[in-house]
Amino acid sequence: MKKNHVVEFLRNNMVPIMFIIICAICIYLSGFSWSYLLNQVVTRMGRNIFLILSLLIPIMAGMGLNFGMTLGAMAGEIALILVADWQIWGIPGVVLAMLLSIPLSVLLGLMCGKLMNMAKGREMITGYILNYFMGGLYLLVVLYMMGPIIPIKHTSIRLPRGFGVRTTTDLSNMRQCLDNQWALTIGGVKIPLLTFAIIGLLCLFIVWFRKTKLGQDMRAVGQDMEVARDAGIKVERTRIISIIMSTVFAGFGMIIYLQNIGNFPTYTAHTQIGMFCIAALLVGGASVEKASIGNVFLGVILFHTMFIVAPKAGQNLTASPQIGEYFRVFVSYGIITIALVMYEAKKRRTRSGAGALLAQAQQAEKKGGETA
């Protein structure tokens, strides 16, 4: 009996366990010192957790991994460009950027939610393609509309040709302003307390939100749309709200992420962000239909440990720094593939299971009718 429990535990947590092993091997091979590693991991936790938390609400509403979170990231970037152009720096700049990103994120989230309602059952691929599509519109805004239509004045932001935004947006006057506020250094490891406090607030909000009427509705919609509709829940509306919330949080997350880094490639900063966030969440043991705050924390720690050590480990092993680079990208893609396959296979199994049950019931009924 006890052995069964162990097997069950191993099966349910296969991905994180696999990752712990990979990370352990890579740490050993890389030869990094623990304080360096810890410092890096803590920095990256502050940088990424908020973004990844934004994925939780759509999962709750049964809409899968929100590949459309990139839209929020774009909204955050546009807000940051504007704030940087107005030369409002430091924490006021960050707060203003967050406020500015809200209307943009709501608009984009509304559109994303509406499209996903039109493509029920294909939400993920729709969100994924929507990223690329909006990426094109984003380029149009950043390269051509910023200048003639949206005033951009400052020469450090504007391209020399007179309109459009430079390839790299410099945020050095904003760099780590949140992280340095109330920063605590313990044994050489810098802990950005304010950033963690903000993350903690979001965690509390999510825990509280799950218990509200709307949160319960979302879970009902996630369980079964038809049943939820019969129970009087406005399914479409609930789904749109969940996407809007996710997009707004993703926008905040992107601003926190970028203030930590201190500059961003204007045209491409958002392209990979969704993929890495989703991969990190899945590494933490989440699946397409179930994810918790614990998954987010574990995922960030494991995924980013691998990110830090893999290139160095690869270099030490094969004398080629490229191999580790390719390896970590492969792992990111691979982990998403496995999660998606497991989810789809399970969905299909339950569907055919339900069908078999129905057939059985019908047969039993028939038999009952015959004997009667």
Place this chain on the structure above:
Amino acid sequence: MSKSQERLGQTRFGQLASAYGLPRLIITAFLILLFILAPFSGADFATQISNVIARFSWNAVLVLAMVPMVHSGCGLNFGLQLGILAGLLGSTLSIELGLSGGACFFMAILIATPFAILFGGGYGLLLNRIKGGEMMVATYVGFSSVSFMCMMWLFLPYSNPTIVMAYTGVGLKQTFSLENFYANVLADFLKIDLSSFGINLIIPTGSILFFALLAFLMWAFLHTKTGTAMTAVGSNPTFARASGINIDRSRTLSVILSTWLGAVGILVYQQGFGFLQAYNAPLNMALPAVSAILIGGASVNKASISNVIIGTFLFQGLVTMTPTVMNSMLNVGDMSEVIRVIVSQGMILYALTRKTEGSK
């Protein structure tokens, strides 16, 4: 009276739009506009036409690779990269064997075939286990296999000095010219070149004939017993099962076909383009092919050869015409990339959100 006529006209326009597809109508109109504007922008009309035809000949086979999987109900092949990787293995091994010219090209197809069957078979079995969710999984199967092969290109013991990295001698080069191998072997066959008459029109007849051959074979296959069964599986799985068709086998076969066409497609692309690109280059090659067939009027569960031809022509026309025309007219820098992204992704988005008849 006039009002009712007007309404009639509107419905007629509406009918036309719905039959031809409104986005396709807009794109066609835009392309015609570009062709009209081309002479005013100072671009040579014949050169433009040659460019469009050349790019059509590079890409058509890759777009054709979408057809079998759409027919069998597996959706759009977002995992086309698997086929492309099989093709890359074929071409690099063929070059490694020391062949050149047409022999190298056909040897590449020959070597790529078993890889395509192997990859496609595994991919097909995987897709059979996740019916209904193919497209998202396919996307990531494509991505992860490309990134896996990135490591393999470094490790595989290639030794031909023209294709391995110059400095270390280990691992494949990122990009290398096919000038000495099979660049333009198809395109130069029966090539029509009017430049000696002062018209810059070049038609790569061989490439187009090769595509026509494959398209004809595809068409013929879809009319055989196996092909009809495949279409039945796609349009009505319940009916197909009732009439004794092995659904999983049909689907796997379609995936293998699609993957093999992807492999041949990338080889045709390389011979036209003149370069072989390894590592991350195949990563984003599936989406242009997907949007091309959708622009041609296909939907998630319906595609024909004519969709392939029209779609590739419209898509490649857009890609080649916008930079030259737009840039010289508007003088705002290179806007073509932005337009290409918006049009192609918008098309995929439109197809995904459209309510399709008989969708599961």
